[in-house]
Amino acid sequence: MVAGVEAPEPCWMTPLLQYLKEGIGPEDKQEARRLRIRALKFEIIEGSLYRRSYLGPSLKCIDYGEAEYAIREIHEGICGMHMGAKMVAVRAMRARYYWPAMFMSALGEIRKCDSCQIYAPVTRNPKLDLQCVLPGHSRSWVST
Structure with missing residues (x-):
């Protein structure tokens, strides 16, 4: 009997998992540095990738x-x-x-x-705040 094993599709977690598990990073020095810095925010718990959280428990990726x-x-x-x-x-x-x-x-x-x-409720508020125009002030576009 042969069981078919499907490889997981690459997603946003793949480079992080490869770096954290095996230490494999990209060839480009800037990309490798960027990945090392980004990997500091993540950890592997029981084979799954988690994002470290400052105020609460780790978040599952x-x-x-x-x-x-x-x-x-x-x-x-x-x-x-x-x-x-x-x-x-x-x-x-x-x-x-x-x-x-x-x-x-x-x-x-x-x-x-x-x-x-x-x-959904329709909001009819103006996009910008209303500007107050005082009477008697001359404008550059108004000819006197």
Whole structure:
């Protein structure tokens, strides 16, 4: 009997795992230095990559496929409340997950949510603060 073993697809964690487990880094000196500095924020616990956290427990690093599932579960799952991208990213961190660009991927998934797009409140606030114009002041564009 032969069991087929699939190699995991390379993702954002692959260079970090290779460096932390085997000490293998890129050939370019600048890239190698950048990887060494970045690897200081990560650790391997029981074969999985974790991001060290200053104020709490270490966060488990997940790839983008798992992150997409986590966002959907937090946003519209059993206890999901269709909250905004920032709150979804914070809840993912509270659930002890980490991936780069958490907020941007949460924002992208929330933009795909039909019920959020249909029932979201429409803000009609101006993009810039209103400027007060006092009467009697001459302007350079007004000819006198």
